[in-house]
Amino acid sequence: MTITETEQTATRETTHHGPDHLVLSEHPVFRRFWYAACFSDAVTDGPVQRTVLGRELVVWRPVPGGPVSVAWNRCAHRDAPLSMGWVKDCHLVCPYHGWEWDAQGHTQRIPQFPTAPHPTKSGLTMVRAQERYGMVWVCLAGEDEGGPLADLPEVPEWGAPGWRTVPEKQWDFDCTAMHLVENNVDPGHVAFVHKNTFGNPDNAELTEAELERTPYGFVTRSEVPVEARPGETGSTVRSTVSQVHLPFFMALHITYPDGLGHVMLKAITPVDDERCTIIQTVLRTDREEDRPAADIVAFDDVVEQEDADLLNRLPAAFPLAPRLNAHAKADRNSLLLRRMYTELVTGRWSPG
Ligand code: FES
Ligand SMILES: [Fe+2]
Structure with a gap:
């Protein structure tokens, strides 16, 4: 099902049925992933x-x-x-x-x-x-x-011919796992938080993106203008298909105009109610001699630190109730994420 604007408007106006904030330790369901x-x-x-x-x-x-x-x-x-x-x-x-x-x-x-x-x-x-x-x-x-509620996500590019693996790093964050997932599906922050790497505050406008619920969570498809890609300079555009496998696993499938494929596996792990860590691996269609793994990791090292500098200063509790924040058109992903977490903790969502 594709989420339409009407439904999004309805999301904002619908009464919130769930806790105001999400505290992981209060919901045993998170132990089942x-x-x-x-x-x-x-x-x-x-x-x-x-x-x-x-x-x-x-x-x-x-x-x-x-x-x-x-x-x-x-x-x-x-x-x-x-x-x-x-x-x-x-x-x-x-x-x-x-x-x-x-x-x-x-x-x-x-x-x-x-x-x-x-x-x-x-x-x-x-x-x-x-x-x-x-x-x-x-x-x-x-x-x-009851054991695990869902199997690990399938990643078709993993081990497929023509794809190499670039294991990156484990980065620690002083914010909830939900804040970090939300940040990763937030197209609006890139131009500002990442202005020193691949964003440009003077080029912050977004194009319409597709957003679709799936049995595992949701998927977004968007075209994102970027000022650089790992180890390179020069603006380009990345076509991104971002899968969010609830609660906290993400697979970003990026294709550049020259055909380069770049997949990011983002395994976000809740350390406790207020901290998380991300273990990240990249899959690419080019070769080490085209773009050394060290360049790719060095680029993401800076990008993750840019996110951490911001996310580590947010209030500790993750808001679920829509009335607790202001939401603009660029926040459709975030609103759906919060709604799905609400469904998860109130027993109204389970993986398909
Ligand atoms: S053997 Fe482990 S505490 Fe004694
Ligand atoms: Fe970011």
Whole structure:
């Protein structure tokens, strides 16, 4: 369904049925989605710590080069952070008293009295995990909560002939995951926030864009004038198809007039109620000798910092109720996003 102007007008005037602000920890439904915890290659010899939805996690590889395991980062014995430990003989070792667990979190050894029976509840609290798109994904919801509500999005360009992969970085933001998604579907900010990279305040006018609800969230199609593209100078226009997979994953499919394809995978992860992180990978149809990966990453490093400088200064709470802000024609994406979050937290939306 394409959202028409009439419907948008109606959106503004419709009574809001939901909370005024979205606080993630108040809605268990957010535990039922996959979030990228880190790049796969961030997990090598030792355990690493990440926080997702306020839950501190430990991520490790029981076998070098093998699949990851993920658990709560808290030892059942005396609460030590397991990420301070190490991996030995396929076991995760606690740094405090040396208890050991296997890949499934079962207790394998208590070194002080190795032959004594293991206490009940000595095992780890495991978290569902998988690796895809060069990232480690986790879903906090256990079986009792129904597990994941949606599969990971398909990205047709990933591994397709003619496409190369440019893993970028993980950038941290002092704002909610919703603010960062909203920023990424906000065409109006580019000319101003990114005036030193690819925006131009004197060229802020937008053209009409398409906006369509989908089973996974929504998609927008637009033509965006830009002053530069990574590692280059000179204005051009990018035809962008932006998919938002609720709640926080985005795939931006950009095509330039010369045929260059540039896809941005933006895996936005809520760290807690007030912070988020983005793990970003780019897919391109050109070659390293055409545009070095280092140029692409350096460009986005500056772009993300430009967004962070602004987003980190916004009020902490994310508004859902339309009456809390003023909305102009350029805010259709944002209004739909807020409406879909409202539907999600009031049980009126589920992924198709
Ligand atoms: S706190 Fe982990 S073994 Fe004692
Ligand atoms: Fe931005």
